[in-house]
Structures are given as structure tokens and as C-alpha cells.
Amino acid sequence: MLEISIINALSDNYVYLLRNEQKNLTSVIDPGEAEPVIKFLKSKNWHLDEIINTHHHHDHIGGNNKLLNVYKSKLIAPYYDKKRISNVDMFVSDNETLNIAGVFSKVIHTPGHTLGHVCFYMPEEKCLFSGDTLFYLGCGRVFEGTMDQMWSSLVKLRSLPDDTTVFCGHEYTLSNMKFVNYIDSSNTLLNKVSSDIKEKRKKGLPTVPFNLGIEKKINPFFRADDNSFIESIGLSSNEAPVSFGEIRLKKDSF
Ligand code: ZN
Numbered sequence: 001m002l003e004i005s006i007i008n009a010l011s012d013n014y015v016y017l018l019r020n021e022q023k024n025l026t027s028v029i030d031p032g033e034a035e036p037v038i039k040f041l042k043s044k045n046w047h048l049d050e051i052i053n054t055h056h057h058h059d060h061i062g063g064n065n066k067l068l069n070v071y072k073s074k075l076i077a078p079y080y081d082k083k084r085i086s087n088v089d090m091f092v093s094d095n096e097t098l099n100i101a102g103v104f105s106k107v108i109h110t111p112g113h114t115l116g117h118v119c120f121y122m123p124e125e126k127c128l129f130s131g132d133t134l135f136y137l138g139c140g141r142v143f144e145g146t147m148d149q150m151w152s153s154l155v156k157l158r159s160l161p162d163d164t165t166v167f168c169g170h171e172y173t174l175s176n177m178k179f180v181n182y183i184d185s186s187n188t189l190l191n192k193v194s195s196d197i198k199e200k201r202k203k204g205l206p207t208v209p210f211n212l213g214i215e216k217k218i219n220p221f222f223r224a225d226d227n228s229f230i231e232s233i234g235l236s237s238n239e240a241p242v243s244f245g246e247i248r249l250k251k252d253s254f
């Protein structure tokens with residue numbers, strides 16, 4: 001059983017600290033900064049065994065080197081990023097399995113935001129670490145891949161069980177929510193979720209983690225192959241990757 005702590009980093013990044021008490025193992029996912037992680041580890045008196053990166057962007061790897069210096073941890077990163085992330089001890093690719101903090105995990109390659117982006121899924125813990133591929137009510141901007149690739153990546157994540165708990169890389173929920181409410185205002189489940197999100201942000205609490213099953217019904221980026229939804233938001237039904245791209249562009253200019 002893992003204890004997962006959320007650490008705030010930079011302006012809106014989330015760093016996840018995974019603690020396996022039985023095995024005395026601690027891992028961190030996407031340390032954009034080292035200091036808040038070191039501070040947290042010190043307060044718990046934990047060593048840092050592993051650092052895991054979902055992709056090469058600085059706000060996800062910026063703390064790597066300092067943490068490596070302090071803890072001599074093992075660094076695990078996508079194979080695709082081997083020229084863009086340094087000091088990596090173990091590269092991972094699509095469909096590979098590994099233990100993270102002693103817990104069985106699957107690597108899901110999700111190109112789109114970057115070409116090498118990977119997500120980590122823990123079936124026993126029912127957890128997904130989605131980096132900058134899937135956000136609460138949103139998805140990452142498509143910087144390196146194509147709209148087709150990003151859509152296929154989201155379809156992979158959508159195929160995971162409904163009772164999956166998702167931990168994403170940023171607190172972008174409020175701005176995502178504004179967009180989704182604008183295009184899909186009659187979605188009653190969305191209305192319910194929105195008041196919960198507003199409540200949490202008012203108290204300064206993170207809106208993550210979130211439930212994947214609900215997300216499948218309210219995240220517009222998961223619904224590009226639902227023709228009645230596509231028509232309801234004023235797009236003409238089309239191939240799913242095309243509709244996905246149209247929603248992505250709508251959001252980019254919202
Ligand atoms: Zn990124």
C-alpha cells in the first residue's frame with residue numbers, strides 16, 4: 001500500500017512523493033524543483049530511492065540533478081528522451097513493466113505533448129500518473145506530436161478502468177473547467193464536479209487526484225469520438241482525431 005503525498009512546485013506543478021512503508025522505499029515523480037522535495041523528505045526522515053520523469057520538460061525534471069547529488073537516487077526516464085534528460089540510470093518504453101517504490105507499474109507511451117512522454121499506471125493501487133498528457137478536465141498542449149498521436153494517447157488512457165485515480169502534472173483545473181463549462185454547460189455531472197472544484201480551490205486545496213471514470217464523461221478531449229457530443233458543441237461530426245484537434249484549438253484560443 002502506497003502513501004502518496006502531493007508537493008507543490010514552481011507556480012502550478014505537482015510533484016508526487018510515493019512512500020512504501022513496508023519496503024522502506026520512497027520515489028518521486030516529476031520533481032520540477034528539488035527544494036520542496038528535500039524539505040518534505042527531511043520532515044519525514046525518508047531517503048529518496050528513485051526519481052521518475054514522465055517527459056523532458058524543465059518543470060518536470062528541474063530538480064533531478066540536485067536530488068541525485070543529495071540522495072544518489074536511481075533516475076528512471078523515457079527512452080525517447082535519452083538525449084534530453086541526463087544522468088538516467090534506467091530508460092523505459094511503451095508496455096514495459098517496472099517497480100516504482102516497490103509497486104508493480106506499467107509504462108504507457110503517450111506521445112503528443114512531447115514525443116517521448118510516458119504515463120505510469122499501477123493496477124494494484126489503481127493509480128495513474130499522467131504527467132502533462134491528461135489533466136483534470138483537460139489535456140496537455142500538443143507541442144511535439146500530432147493531433148492524431150495525442151488522440152491515440154488519450155484513447156489508451158481512456159481504456160483504463162473507471163476506478164483509476166489520476167495524478168496529473170499541473171493544477172490547471174479551474175481554467176480547464178471554465179472552458180468545459182462554456183462548451184458543455186448542460187452536462188449535469190460536470191455541474192456537480194464544478195462546484196466541488198470551486199470549493200477546493202477556494203480553500204487553496206489541490207483538485208487532484210481525480211477519478212478516471214467520471215473524467216471519461218466530462219473531459220471533452222476524451223469525447224472526440226462521441227458524435228452527439230461533437231455536434232452539441234457546434235462542430236460537425238468527423239473523424240475522432242480531427243474533432244479532437246478542433247477541440248484542442250478551441251481551448252488554445254479560449
Ligand atoms: Zn510538459
Ligand code: FE
Pocket residue numbers: 057059060132169170
Ligand atoms: Fe509541465
